[in-house]
Amino acid sequence: MIVTITVLAVTAGLFVWGKIRSDIVALCSLLALVLTGILTAEEALSGFSNPIVIMIPGLFIVGASITQTGLAAYFSSGLLKLAGKSTHRLFMLILVVAVLIGSFLSNTATVAMLMPIVISVATQSHANVRRLLMPLAFASSIGGMMTLIGTAPTLVIHNVLVEAGYKGLGFFTILPAGMVLFVIGLFLLWPLSKILDKKGEDGLSENRSNVKSPxxxxxxxxxxxxxxxxxxxxxxxxxxxxxxxxxxxxxxxxxxxxxxxxxxxxxxxxxxxxxxxxxxxxxxxxxxxxxxxxxxxxxxxxxxxxxxxxxxxxxERQKPKFAGKFRFEEIGMAEVVLLANSRLHNRIVRESGFRENYNVNILAIQRKDQYIIQDIKDAKMQAADMLLIQGTWEDISRLDRLEPDVVVIGHPDIEASKITLDNKAPFAAAILVFMVLSMALNWFPPVIAVLLASVAVILSRCFRTVRDAYRSINWESVILFAAMMPLASAMEKTGTSAAITGGIMNTLGVYGPYAVLAGILAATSFLTMFISNTATAILFAPIALQAAVSMGVSPYPFLIGVTVMASMCLASPFSTPPNTMVMSAGKYNFMDYVKVGLPLQIVYLIAMIIALPLIFPF
Incomplete structure (x- = not known):
């Protein structure tokens, strides 16, 4: 038990320190538990086979297809029209939309669907994306508190109740508790998230690229x-x-x-x-x-x-003005620099061999401040010239790899992945609707619905290449979540969770159900900062049930309290998949979650201690 608690404490300290990548810290924690003999290799790797860990990469792919096909820009323009010029109104709209969708879809899928839209909205409105993404993750978790299917911990306590012989939860049983969370979040998230503005400009500048778009x-x-x-x-x-x-x-x-x-x-x-x-x-x-x-x-x-x-x-018979639009889905443009010792120095464009060897056209030349666009075929190239070339993205990449006399500015494959495939938007929308309905109506298990959707967006060519689809996955989030899940097994094996149960009952049992409820909710809220919300619910559901039975009171406020506090862990980036998913995109560190999420988490704890016995009497 001491070793498990020590590993947990060191892991939390390294997360707070923030100097080592979070996924590396999680893997080191996992290895420590194996090397000390607390977990076997099979137990340590069990997190990688968890359905949620399998779902996360698929959801990243489906979410990226929304951006790649222009759906994100379409929906974000609608949000911008509703929000007008008010950042506060935009913030509130994002919260409301996330809660509504999160009520009928898993919070992980909600963030995967809305994250590219929110990033697009932030770009178009010049808002700070850091201030929007973390509240988006929190709102999706609040939405999960509205219905039975919104989040995994709710399903966990539903199963515990049924197995114990009690009536399971209805679809909207926990809706009143969710509404309390929603109202509090609307009032508190806006002022709390102001802290995230401090690094906003730096975070955005890191995303800017010196490479010009086509x-x-x-x-x-x-x-x-x-x-x-x-x-x-x-x-x-x-x-x-x-x-x-x-x-x-x-x-x-x-x-x-x-x-x-x-x-x-x-x-x-x-x-x-x-x-x-x-x-x-x-x-x-x-x-x-x-x-x-x-x-x-x-x-x-x-x-x-x-x-x-x-x-x-x-x-009249005058020069017509070009009124068309460029399409860069397959055919792109890029700049190349002619090297000083190039064999092409003083050669005319038509002798460059670009068209014959690479199927690439030279459209224009920039020489210092002069642009040559007339009679380009007969223009002479000189060392240090910038050439504007046109070709398929694959041919431009081939030129970059094989032509020794020029250097292509930027990375053509990455630039190509930024081009939206607008003609594929209907396919992406249909696949997204299918995934949502499959999860909401239980046509397929959630992980199968997500895998079907992710494969479908690739096969329907919502990405230019499969490589673009894989590039959209944030592997840091996947490894982090998978490596932290086995901590629940370690706590159960070493008796840490049993010690917590005994401590709560021995300390607070004499003060009545309110005190025990407060102790269970506080312990759940604390533990879920270090392990996943699902794992926390699995650990504390039997603890809460046993505590209620031993006192002869209704288990519902205790078990619903467990699912609420397990899901409302806002002070940690790895306790819930939504928090993990927005971490890299928002360039957050551990302390960002603590500064914004911890005060709200404490308020939620106090509110649930008061509200749950009123909604679900002892």
Whole structure:
């Protein structure tokens, strides 16, 4: 018992210290229990097979698909409209939405679904995301206190009651207690979370990148100044011809940068964007994106019966202004620097070999403060030039890996993962609804529903690559939660939990049920700061039941108190999955949770000691 308590105390101290990553601390704690012989290897690793630990990576993937497909931006714009310019109103809206969803969905799934939306809202409204994410996690846990299915500890005490011969909990049995928590949270979370503003600017600055987005690059190099869109009508002479036959670049001195072809499916209307290749066959209604001198492009259009998609200004034969939008789902843009000793120094663009070797176009050149965008094929490249290139993200990455004469700015694969796949939004929304209904209506066990949803968003290509899906998982959260769960087994094996029961009854039993209730709730609230809420509920449910039976009073206030205080552990990042999930995204440390969550946790403890016997009499 002494060894277990010592390991627990040292682990808590290291979390508070915050100099070592939390998942490493948790693994060291786990190894200490194995090396001291308290846990076997199988017991120590049992946390990694827990369904919740399996669910967390899947929920990260489903949550990331909401961002990747633009759903987060869509919903966040709706929240912003409701909130207006008021950060306080936005804060309250997030709390209300999290509580409502958390009532019918697990708090883990609620955070996975709302976290990308909240981050998107914070970015658009210039709010401090640190002040929103932790309250989001707390509100999802409050929502779990509204219904039977909201959180795992509620199911634990339901099973304990049924096995002991009592009537189990109804779907809304604990709703009155949840409403008390919700009202208190609405009043206290806003002033308490102000503490998180202190590191807000630093936290946001760490997220900023010096790498320009494709849209920023297109604007900087003024690509649209020389870009035109030509549509191929039914009467055009280029239909069914290969680009190699037309020899457009040589005959007209223009460059086709991309071709968009409309496609129709029963579910969605889509447009396929592709790079031109020698064997590309042009079809009716294709839209050609062409760079070059306007007179050359007009000559090409007139000779081949093509129509400008962007109309002439005031209906006159003047240069039309590009009014389209760039799509960077598959075809991207990036900057590359020409090295000082490059073989390409003083060579013209068409001799670079970029198109032939990597299927990448050079669209423009930046030389000091000068931008070269006219007649780019015949422009000479010089050392230290910045080249704006266009190609598929895979081809840009290949150029980065294989071309020794240039350096690509940034990481093309990471930049590609930031591009939203808007055409996949209906699939992501349908999969999300399926996951929510599966959990709420018990179609499948929660872990199976989450795994089905995570596989579905990958197979439906809501991510560009499987690597992007795996990159969305916060493995620190997964390891942290899995490594802390076996502590419950250690406490039970060493008699620590039994000692707690005896101590409570021996010390407080003579003062009546109120005192025992206060002791059980306080002990539950304290213990869940160091182990998971589910593990705490498993440990304290039989303790609470035995205490109530020994005094001859109703077990309901005691057991419901256990589930409330186990779930309302707000002073620790690893006691509940929602707290763990927002830790990295909000750049929180252990003390952030203590400063914001501990005062609220104490208020909740006092409120439940008073309210529970009134709602569920002894």
């Amino acid at each position: 849209h920023q690059l297109a604007a900087q190099y003024r690509v649209t100044d020389n870009l035109y869109r030509l549509e191929i009508p039914r009467h055009s002479g280029v239909i069914d011809k290969k680009l190699a036959e037309l020899d457009i670049t040589k005959r007209y001195k223009v460059t086709i940068t991309e071709i968009r072809t409309k496609s129709h499916s029963p579910l969605v209307r889509n447009t396929v964007t592709r790079l031109p290749e020698a064997d590309t066959i042009l079809t009716c209604d294709d839209v050609l994106y062409i760079i070059g001198e306007y007179e050359n492009i007009r000559h090409f259009a007139e000779e081949n019966g093509l129509e400008f998609l962007d109309k002439d200004i005031n209906g």
